[in-house]
Amino acid sequence: MQLNYEQISQIEHYLKKKGVYYEDIKIELLDHICIQIEALMSSGYDFNTSFEEIVEKWDPMLSYSSSFYLGYTYSKPKIIIDKMKLRVKGYVYKTWCIILLFLTFIYFTGHDIAVNNSQVINIFSLSFLYVSCIAIVAGYFFIRKTKQKTSYRFLYETQILPILTVPIILSNSILNKDGNLDLLKFMLLVFIVIAIPFGIELFKKHVEISKKYSDYETIE
The missing domain is CATH 1.10.8 (Helicase, Ruva Protein; domain 3)
Known part of the structure; x- marks a missing residue:
């Protein structure tokens, strides 16, 4: 029927x-x-x-729930939390593995390491960082332009947009005052390398969903 x-x-x-x-x-x-x-x-x-x-x-x-994977500050219907948790789990695991690996390495070697051509590495790294931030901002403006609310947009806003704070944390350099590579700052760059593909995936999924339901009229 x-x-x-x-x-x-x-x-x-x-x-x-x-x-x-x-x-x-x-x-x-x-x-x-x-x-x-x-x-x-x-x-x-x-x-x-x-x-x-x-x-x-x-x-x-x-019923409303929250999750460690998304941040306990976000409370949403349990079924939505569960679906988004599955999408973000792999990304969270990779991020924490990288953080633990670097923290272990730092514990045994110190907070910085001497490298050749440190200034070149610094310029290259910062260039990558700023290009990534510009791409993230451009992607978000495009997402907002679609005016569609999707779970992928929520994940983009909560998991990818915070990357824009990294340039402030780095203070325009991944080197310490002695000119050596600061491993804590370098860890942030590695985190971005992991985050960018995930951000691209979220962006593509949001656009796909937006096109699919662009003609759908929400019943008020």
Whole structure:
């Protein structure tokens, strides 16, 4: 049995009330709930009874939660947190592995290391850093221009945009006052090398979702 416009509108309002407003997840959940309600209605239940029964099953998954992987300051429906956690897990693992590796290396060798052509390395590294920051800003302006809210946009804003603070931390140099390579600062650059591909992936996914649902009219 096919649901009508008003019935779909009621389901969408339920999702909106629960805080599900990312297009990629909202449409996915809307489809799942509609299919489940249609299945019950095909068994002889009316819409209201079917809706209440399905909503009761979905309520625990739409209760608010948070995660270490995304930052405990962000609280969202559990199903959204779980989906985004899966997307960011690999990136978080790589980042922490790099941090622990560098901290271990620093513990045994010191906070800096002498290198040949340190000034050349410094200029090259800073050039890479600023080009990366410019690309991140340009990507975010494009994302904002789409005006679509997706889980990929949220991850871009919370996991990639903070990279823009790195130039401030580095103080325009990855060298220490003796002209040697500062390993703590170099670690930040390595972190960016890991973050950039992840940022590109998030950007591409957001654009893909935005194009897919650009003609979708949200039911108010």
